[in-house]
Amino acid sequence: MDATQLRHNVLSRLDSALIAVAGTAPANSIAVSTGALMAAVGLFGPGALLLGAVVMFGLAVAYYYLNAWRSDAGAGYAWVGRALNPELGFLAGWSILVANTIFMVAGSLPAASATLDLFAPRLATNVLAVTGVGALWFVLVNIIVLVGIRTTAYFQRVVTGLEIVGLAALAVIGIAAAIAAGHAHAFRIAWFSPYPAGGLAAVLAGALVALFYFWGWDVTANLAEETVDHSRAPGIGGLRGVLILLILFVSMQISIQLVLPAQSIAAAGSNLLDVFANAILPRPWSDISVIIVILSTVGTLETSLLVVSRTLMSMSRDRVIGERFGELNPRYQTPWFGSILMGVISLLLFAAAAASSSVSDVLNESVNAIGIYIAFYYGLSAFACARYYRSEFAHDRQALWLKGVWPLGAALFLWVVVVAQLISAGWRADTVTLGLLAIGIVPMLAYKNIYKSTFYTEPLEAH
Numbered sequence: 001m002d003a004t005q006l007r008h009n010v011l012s013r014l015d016s017a018l019i020a021v022a023g024t025a026p027a028n029s030i031a032v033s034t035g036a037l038m039a040a041v042g043l044f045g046p047g048a049l050l051l052g053a054v055v056m057f058g059l060a061v062a063y064y065y066l067n068a069w070r071s072d073a074g075a076g077y078a079w080v081g082r083a084l085n086p087e088l089g090f091l092a093g094w095s096i097l098v099a100n101t102i103f104m105v106a107g108s109l110p111a112a113s114a115t116l117d118l119f120a121p122r123l124a125t126n127v128l129a130v131t132g133v134g135a136l137w138f139v140l141v142n143i144i145v146l147v148g149i150r151t152t153a154y155f156q157r158v159v160t161g162l163e164i165v166g167l168a169a170l171a172v173i174g175i176a177a178a179i180a181a182g183h184a185h186a187f188r189i190a191w192f193s194p195y196p197a198g199g200l201a202a203v204l205a206g207a208l209v210a211l212f213y214f215w216g217w218d219v220t221a222n223l224a225e226e227t228v229d230h231s232r233a234p235g236i237g238g239l240r241g242v243l244i245l246l247i248l249f250v251s252m253q254i255s256i257q258l259v260l261p262a263q264s265i266a267a268a269g270s271n272l273l274d275v276f277a278n279a280i281l282p283r284p285w286s287d288i289s290v291i292i293v294i295l296s297t298v299g300t301l302e303t304s305l306l307v308v309s310r311t312l313m314s315m316s317r318d319r320v321i322g323e324r325f326g327e328l329n330p331r332y333q334t335p336w337f338g339s340i341l342m343g344v345i346s347l348l349l350f351a352a353a354a355a356s357s358s359v360s361d362v363l364n365e366s367v368n369a370i371g372i373y374i375a376f377y378y379g380l381s382a383f384a385c386a387r388y389y390r391s392e393f394a395h396d397r398q399a400l401w402l403k404g405v406w407p408l409g410a411a412l413f414l415w416v417v418v419v420a421q422l423i424s425a426g427w428r429a430d431t432v433t434l435g436l437l438a439i440g441i442v443p444m445l446a447y448k449n450i451y452k453s454t455f456y457t458e459p460l461e462a463h
Contacts, residue, residue, distance in 0.1 A: 006328070007333045011233075015157065016227055016234055016241075017241050018241075019153075020237050020240065020241020021241045021244050022219075023217055024214055024241070024300070025300035027166070029296075031110065031273040032110065042198075043257055045257065047195070050192060052210025055207070057242055058411075062381060062406075063385075065235070066079045067224055067235045071225060071234070075222045084380065088380060091440050096311050098436050099373035100305075100308045101349075104346050105138075109131070110293060111133075111301070113270075114293045118290050135347055137297075142343045145305045146329070148334055156299060162291075163295045163299065164248065166288055166289075174252075184261045184264075204417050213245075216304075217245065222311060259280060308338065318455040321447050372422070376437070388461065
């Protein structure tokens with residue numbers, strides 16, 4: 001057994017699609033973001049989600065072609081570094097690490113709240129209890145990731161399969177209940193319009209929320225080296241994952257709008273899925289929503305750890321960060337050092353957030369900034385795709401649209417949304433957001449001086 005290589009051909013095509021869905025945490029996204037989506041676009045939520053899907057499919061197509069060129073556990077980091085600019089590649093990798101580390105802490109809390117709501121309702125709003133249970137969930141998931149990709153894949157199949165079935169059942173039951181008992185909002189085909197009554201400002205606000213809905217499917221690219229048919233299956237898995245997510249998101253959005261009045265949706269906050277389930281199902285059947293949120297959050301914690309550990313391993317392999325991050329456990333062939341270090345950092349953030357309201361506030365502002373990091377590395381990857389394949393554009397119209405125009409259009413749209421968010425967020429939030437990204441320049445320059453990696457001196461690649 002080669003302890004310097006990740007296990008090959010462990011993940012199937014089905015695993016790839018399921019992991020793409022799990023990376024997005026659809027139940028958690030619906031529970032947390034539906035209220036924000038309706039605040040931005042009103043009843044035009046399905047249209048905002050369709051617009052978000054058009055953007056995400058453009059990026060997923062770019063990822064398909066980039067992975068066909070270079071199957072690398074570093075994904076966006078490697079593609080941007082080899083096709084655009086090595087320094088930009090490092091910062092793309094850094095933005096992936098920052099976004100996922102923040103999310104691993106903030107993302108554990110919904111699972112903790114749902115767990116306590118199920119077993120100890122009196123503690124569901126207790127900060128220390130929620131933080132403690134969230135940390136326990138995080139440690140459990142980290143152990144699963146550490147003991148190997150096979151165990152991770154089996155766990156993900158069960159968790160994500162149950163989540164998809166549960167959400168589909170809730171959507172269908174909700175629509176049936178609305179037809180039988182009356183609608184909170186009468187269905188309108190206009191709901192599917194991407195241009196709500198609020199005009200361009202509402203379009204951008206809705207797109208920003210939709211970005212949070214769909215983010216995470218790209219984990220398939222980070223697992224390419226461990227997937228069968230590694231040059232094709234991860235890209236196809238990402239595309240299939242986005243399609244499954246689109247169906248789940250739009251059907252659930254329609255069902256929720258049919259069943260719940262706007263004021264109930266706004267008042268529910270992050271407990272929306274529980275409120276929705278209680279409106280269409282008697283107890284204890286309505287508790288299915290709590291279980292789904294737990295499964296969703298745990299599943300996406302796992303994929304976030306996979307993204308972080310594989311990105312660190314790839315960067316270490318290229319000697320742009322410390323070489324220890326590339327070391328694999330000789331028994332399980334997983335990047336153990338990066339997983340453990342990120343686990344320790346996340347647990348420290350858990351403790352700090354529980355002990356200090358100011359730390360918790362900064363963490364919340366950082367969560368709001370995740371969209372900027374997402375747009376940064378998604379957009380750079382799209383530009384990397386266009387630059388790498390640019391020689392095909394003059395004689396292949398399909399390549400021009402699929403490898404150039406669509407990905408670039410998606411990237412530019414994301415960046416317009418990000419600029420709008422930066423303008424509206426305020427100086428404190430912008431300082432936290434851009435400061436965390438700028439910090440990446442320090443390790444970049446330090447390791448560049450220490451290792452003098454050829455990653456920075458080799459000529460860029462083109463098709």
